[in-house]
Amino acid sequence: MMQSQFVQIPCVKCGTIVWIAPAAGVGYCPSCHTPNQLPPGAAMGGAPMGGMPPGVAQQAPPGMAGQAAPQQYSGGGSIIGRVLPAVGGAVLVSALGIGWAVFKWKFQPGKASVTSYGMEKDKADPDKMLAAATTLATKWRADAKLMKINVLGLRPDGLADIKDKNAMIEFYSPSGVTQATSKRREDSIKKYNFVNGDQIVYKDKWGATNLWKEPLPALPTPGCSLKTLATTKLKDKGLTGTKTAHVQADGEKQRPSWIVNFEGKTMYFDFNNCSELR
Numbered sequence: 001m002m003q004s005q006f007v008q009i010p011c012v013k014c015g016t017i018v019w020i021a022p023a024a025g026v027g028y029c030p031s032c033h034t035p036n037q038l039p040p041g042a043a044m045g046g047a048p049m050g051g052m053p054p055g056v057a058q059q060a061p062p063g064m065a066g067q068a069a070p071q072q073y074s075g076g077g078s079i080i081g082r083v084l085p086a087v088g089g090a091v092l093v094s095a096l097g098i099g100w101a102v103f104k105w106k107f108q109p110g111k112a113s114v115t116s117y118g119m120e121k122d123k124a125d126p127d128k129m130l131a132a133a134t135t136l137a138t139k140w141r142a143d144a145k146l147m148k149i150n151v152l153g154l155r156p157d158g159l160a161d162i163k164d165k166n167a168m169i170e171f172y173s174p175s176g177v178t179q180a181t182s183k184r185r186e187d188s189i190k191k192y193n194f195v196n197g198d199q200i201v202y203k204d205k206w207g208a209t210n211l212w213k214e215p216l217p218a219l220p221t222p223g224c225s226l227k228t229l230a231t232t233k234l235k236d237k238g239l240t241g242t243k244t245a246h247v248q249a250d251g252e253k254q255r256p257s258w259i260v261n262f263e264g265k266t267m268y269f270d271f272n273n274c275s276e277l278r
Helices: 079-107 126-140 226-231
Strands: 005-010 017-020 026-028 035-037 049-051 111-113 145-154 167-172 189-195 199-201 245-250 257-262 265-270
Touching: 017 026, 126 145, 126 167, 126 189, 126 199, 126 226, 145 226, 226 245, 226 257
Parallel strands: none
Antiparallel strands: 005 017, 005 049, 026 035, 111 199, 145 167, 145 245, 167 189, 189 199, 245 257, 257 265
8 A cells, every 4th residue: 555645844943753644634743733724836856755764653733632532322312411422432542642642742862841940931940940950960960060041032031942042051071972872872962941831841962072072160059140141231221111132151161151042143251240241
């Protein structure tokens, strides 16, 4: 039997390839679980097509799994007597399906919820994000060191928009990145992705491509919090209302600093006292 054709498109949020059946018109990203709509005309040759790759199952949208199919009834009895049991059963099965879908993503390995770490859904406190990622990283590797902080949507109140954007905090293992072979360097880098409003996703394995002869100096815990930076220095730069700024820190730099991209400008602020660096 001929295998069904699927359209391949990059996820609108994280770029991972999503396989979408033209008949369905929507597919869920295997990495960040964002729903992706099939672009108009994609099934007519505007995007790569092919059979679903081995080992990848087509996923139903959350809440659809386990829904009861319509049943046919015959014989006597009132319309209400025949319809109500069917409707009630479908609602119950649907509710169970939704509950199971939520349970699965919250408790499967490589995922956690920001609310379980004391943060608000959709807008997370960067200080608590760093604390949560550090807790998870030290469980991953005892020698885990902070390497990068990347917040795409820092709000004027100092919280991070992780509903429409995301934030990534990266760690590395000094004992892992200095291994002689690429095989032994597998899983020597860990990325914690704060995304989809309430998810911390860290299931993917990352490894150092080349041998690190000398591990990077670890990023220190910032004395200048992103909340302070946003509500003081960036406020003076025009970060107000619904605007957001892209802020990052990189351990590869000789001098740790907050690198801010806002309204077409790049600015640098001291990692310890928030003073602007010229």
